[in-house]
Amino acid sequence: MSRLTLEAASIIVDAALAQARRDGxxxxxxxxxxxxxHxxxxxxxxxxxxxxxQIAVAKATGALGMGYGSRELAKRANAAPVFYSALFAISGGAMAPSPGGVLIRDEGGRIIGAxxxxxxxxxxDEACAIAGVIAAALTPDPGGAPAPQA
Known part of the structure; x- marks a missing residue:
């Protein structure tokens, strides 16, 4: 798959929500x-x-914008607050530095969404995101490098 389809996105959403209900x-x-x-x-x-x-969209946007998951975004923002404050301002506040934003990679390792x-x-939030991506037979990447396919 070289692009993210509505079918795959729907599987991700529904599987993530199902995981959240199972885990309470x-x-x-x-x-x-x-x-x-988009x-x-x-x-x-x-x-x-x-x-x-809005927070969910901002977590995904931050992951896409920086090329690594929002957990890493939070870590880097804590280490370099001046730079990341500027980055958040430049993005119009479109990024949320908190775990729960996970990149989605295809079978070739290409980022096709978040x-x-x-x-x-x-x-x-991050655990449910990972479960959703795996349910769609795609690779979740909560960090900066491709994660192994489960």
């Missing part, structure tokens, strides 16, 4: 963007708080 997490919002940062799919669970969809999740802890 708080209500989530899940956003899937293609490689150009929104392909978005769901907000009942009772997810007001800004969750998933962002918000609603529970960053660790829980």
């Amino acid at each position: 997490y708080q209500p989530l919002a899940v956003a899937v963007l293609d490689a150009g940062a 929104l392909v799919a978005l769901k907000r669970e009942d009772d997810a708080s007001l800004m969750r969809p 998933v962002g999740i918000s609603g529970d802890t960053g660790d829980a």
Whole structure:
């Protein structure tokens, strides 16, 4: 697959939400963007708080914009706050430095999109994102290098 399809994005969203229900997490919002940062799919669970969809999109956008997952974005932002404050300003606030933004790679290792999740802890959001990408038979990349296919 050289591009992210609506079918794959829908699988990612639904599998991520199913994982969240199995694990008893708080209500989530899940956003899937293609490689150009265009929104392909978005769901907000009942009772997810007001800004969750925007945060989910920002986590995915940050991952795409920087080429590494939002966990790494948070780590780097903490280490270089002046640079990342400028970067967030330049992006118009379109990036969220918190775990839960995971790159999506195809079978050749190319980035074809990202998933962002918000609603529970960053660790829980990221775990659900990874589960969603794996369910779509794609490779999740929460860091900066291709992760092994599960």
